Amino acid sequence: MFGFFSKPPPEPTPPDRNERAKCWESRDAYFSCLDAAGVLVPGQEDGRCSAQRKSYDLNCAKSWIAHFNKGRVFAERQKQMQAQLNTPQPFNSQGKRAGKS
Amino acid sequence: MNIIRLHRAPHSLRPHAFTPSRSLLFSRQISATRCTRVGRNTGKDASQSSNVVKSEDGQEVVEGSPNGPSKSTVEAKRRPLTQQTASGQRDRSAVGVFTPTAALLFIATGVGLYFYFQHEKAKILEAKRKEMLANKKIGRANVGGPFELTTHTGQPFTEKNLLGRWSLIYFGFTNCPDICPDELDKMGKVVDELDKLYGPISQPIFISVDPSRDPPPKIAHYLRDFHPRLVGLSGTYPQTQAICKAYRVYFSTPKDAVPEGDYLVDHSIYFYLMDPDGRFVEAFGKSSGVGDVVEKAVEEIGRWVEEKGGATKTSVGQVAVEAEKTT
Numbered sequence: 001m002f003g004f005f006s007k008p009p010p011e012p013t014p015p016d017r018n019e020r021a022k023c024w025e026s027r028d029a030y031f032s033c034l035d036a037a038g039v040l041v042p043g044q045e046d047g048r049c050s051a052q053r054k055s056y057d058l059n060c061a062k063s064w065i066a067h068f069n070k071g072r073v074f075a076e077r078q079k080q081m082q083a084q085l086n087t088p089q090p091f092n093s094q095g096k097r098a099g100k101s
Numbered sequence: 102m103n104i105i106r107l108h109r110a111p112h113s114l115r116p117h118a119f120t121p122s123r124s125l126l127f128s129r130q131i132s133a134t135r136c137t138r139v140g141r142n143t144g145k146d147a148s149q150s151s152n153v154v155k156s157e158d159g160q161e162v163v164e165g166s167p168n169g170p171s172k173s174t175v176e177a178k179r180r181p182l183t184q185q186t187a188s189g190q191r192d193r194s195a196v197g198v199f200t201p202t203a204a205l206l207f208i209a210t211g212v213g214l215y216f217y218f219q220h221e222k223a224k225i226l227e228a229k230r231k232e233m234l235a236n237k238k239i240g241r242a243n244v245g246g247p248f249e250l251t252t253h254t255g256q257p258f259t260e261k262n263l264l265g266r267w268s269l270i271y272f273g274f275t276n277c278p279d280i281c282p283d284e285l286d287k288m289g290k291v292v293d294e295l296d297k298l299y300g301p302i303s304q305p306i307f308i309s310v311d312p313s314r315d316p317p318p319k320i321a322h323y324l325r326d327f328h329p330r331l332v333g334l335s336g337t338y339p340q341t342q343a344i345c346k347a348y349r350v351y352f353s354t355p356k357d358a359v360p361e362g363d364y365l366v367d368h369s370i371y372f373y374l375m376d377p378d379g380r381f382v383e384a385f386g387k388s389s390g391v392g393d394v395v396e397k398a399v400e401e402i403g404r405w406v407e408e409k410g411g412a413t414k415t416s417v418g419q420v421a422v423e424a425e426k427t428t
């Protein structure tokens with residue numbers, strides 16, 4: 001089935017637990033494909049994960065896809081920032097972080 | 102002390118020897134002839150005379166002995182102070198209102214009064230604090246208030262329906278991609294845990310922040326995936342706005358949103374624990390696990406039972422009964 005969004009408007013029912021799980025599954029498959037291809041931003045993979053992308057588009061609402069895609073980039077950026085914060089940089093003689101003079 | 106007595110003694114013995122010179126002379130004579138303890142009191146005439154006095158009295162009175170002062174020394178004490186001696190000045194300083202004792206008393210009273218008033222003030226503040234705590238006006242966030250919504254079964258639901266139960270309230274929307282279902286699942290688990298411990302004293306509530314797309318039937322459909330006791334509330338846009346304001350919840354539903362629109366609602370993603378009086382207890386974020394929430398709830402319920410004598414007893418028992426009827 002195509003899920004809730006395949007039904008005609010005006011009364012689309014929100015996805016139930018199964019549909020949500022299906023959407024999340026296809027999202028995870030697509031994202032791990034992007035990871036393998038070394039692509040961070042969805043859509044920049046040049047058709048390399050087309051099968052996963054198709055399933056993703058099919059099982060998730062457009063608004064959800066936009067949300068997940070944004071979330072992926074955001075999470076990655078957050079991870080990088082966290083890593084930067086966690087690696088302590090030595091102070092130089094002026095009490096400033098090295099490399100930021 | 103020693104010196105005072107030593108000076109007075111000769112005069113008491115010789116009432117006519119008023120001038121210091123004669124007294125001095127007299128004491129010198131005695132010291133030369135009769136004093137037996139000169140060796141010890143070298144250098145000071147006065148001190149020498151003291152020893153004489155004691156020997157003449159025939160009493161071996163030493164300073165501070167249990168026999169008390171000799172007759173002569175008592176007499177000397179009663180004599181008006183006419184001499185400009187060191188002892189005279191000291192005694193005169195004690196005359197009048199401002200004696201050292203009075204000063205001490207004054208300070209002691211002041212200090213005592215200070216502490217007394219501090220104590221009284223603390224007592225009053227404590228009483229006030231307790232009163233405030235009883236009214237739950239202090240120590241808790243000003244979250245909650247009157248609202249009017251509709252349940253997923255079409256029944257009216259107001260803040261009065263929160264009374265008599267521990268409410269867990271989550272704000273979300275049915276088209277929520279990931280966080281809302283996770284949080285509602287978490288809430289359901291918390292309810293199950295609390296049920297095990299206390300029975301069904303808690304009431305999970307879902308409040309939609311997406312009024313245009315979440316009418317009661319749709320919420321009813323959505324809730325089938327979650328805890329059977331979960332109540333789904335929704336209202337008009339102004340009603341939603343009002344409760345979100347009262348509960349300090351941010352949401353960004355477009356005002357002109359259409360039911361068929363595919364959009365997400367940005368909103369605050371914590372859920373609240375409210376006590377049987379319908380007052381705010383705690384807010385839990387995404388990072389709080391089921392265990393964290395249960396722990397906090399158990400703590401609060403324990404405190405509540407201690408205070409009210411029952412896990413679901415409200416401060417105003419009557420209202421709770423009414424609420425029970427309407428739900």
